[in-house]
Amino acid sequence: MDATLADRLDALLPQTQCTRCGYAGCRPYAIAMATGEAAPNRCPPGGPSTLANLAATLGVTATPLDPSCGEFLPPRVAIIDESVCIGCAKCLPACPVDAIIGARKLLHTVIASECNGCELCIAPCPVDCIRLEPTGAPPRSAEVLASEAQHHRNRQENHDRRREQREQQRALALAERAARWRADHSTEAEPT
Ligand code: SF4
Ligand code: SF4
Numbered sequence: 001m002d003a004t005l006a007d008r009l010d011a012l013l014p015q016t017q018c019t020r021c022g023y024a025g026c027r028p029y030a031i032a033m034a035t036g037e038a039a040p041n042r043c044p045p046g047g048p049s050t051l052a053n054l055a056a057t058l059g060v061t062a063t064p065l066d067p068s069c070g071e072f073l074p075p076r077v078a079i080i081d082e083s084v085c086i087g088c089a090k091c092l093p094a095c096p097v098d099a100i101i102g103a104r105k106l107l108h109t110v111i112a113s114e115c116n117g118c119e120l121c122i123a124p125c126p127v128d129c130i131r132l133e134p135t136g137a138p139p140r141s142a143e144v145l146a147s148e149a150q151h152h153r154n155r156q157e158n159h160d161r162r163r164e165q166r167e168q169q170r171a172l173a174l175a176e177r178a179a180r181w182r183a184d185h186s187t188e189a190e191p192t
């Protein structure tokens with residue numbers, strides 16, 4: 001695989017990580033395009049300009065958005081119905097850009113300016129209290145999309161870093177608990 005080509009394709013993608021392309025995120029889709037596995041017409045959030053830029057980068061003719069990936073939509077934002085939210089916090093880890101604030105057993109809300117409309121928070125919500133609504137903003141130009149993509153990328157990298165730190169802390173805590181248990185029970189196992 002041409003790593004540079006994958007990098008260039010990834011740089012053109014909106015970085016919402018919405019998975020509508022059928023891949024686990026923007027980077028996996030970029031790799032699939034670079035290896036010839038995927039066509040450059042599978043990214044609804046990118047809009048027509050992104051599809052055209054992807055095709056040009058690959059040196060192929062642009063084709064219309066694959067309808068199996070959805071449709072081009074205006075900018076949207078998630079809204080939580082706070083009268084229904086039960087504070088379960090299941091939406092928090094699902095948000096790739098940490099646009100939801102709240103804590104367990106407390107109401108949750110969306111930071112509208114950070115939400116990229118990916119919809120990834122909707123499925124985990126057990127009470128269906130999250131919906132997407134148009135922001136009313138006009139379709140983004142290629143320049144605005146690129147600037148937003150960089151912002152989403154930064155926030156997603158921070159999200160991934162925090163998740164890794166939490167996992168490491170959890171693994172450390174488990175290891176310490178296991179070590180304490182072994183120390184407490186070591187004499188019991190010794191023959192008398
Ligand atoms: S923004 Fe486009 S490339 Fe990225 S995950 Fe969504 S559909 Fe795929
Ligand atoms: S709040 Fe929901 S729709 Fe908005 S970025 Fe986070 S997961 Fe995506």
Ligand code: SF4
Pocket residue numbers: 080084085086087088089090091092102107108124125126127128129130
């Ligand atoms: S998943 Fe739904 S119910 Fe749970 S905290 Fe998020 S919005 Fe509230």
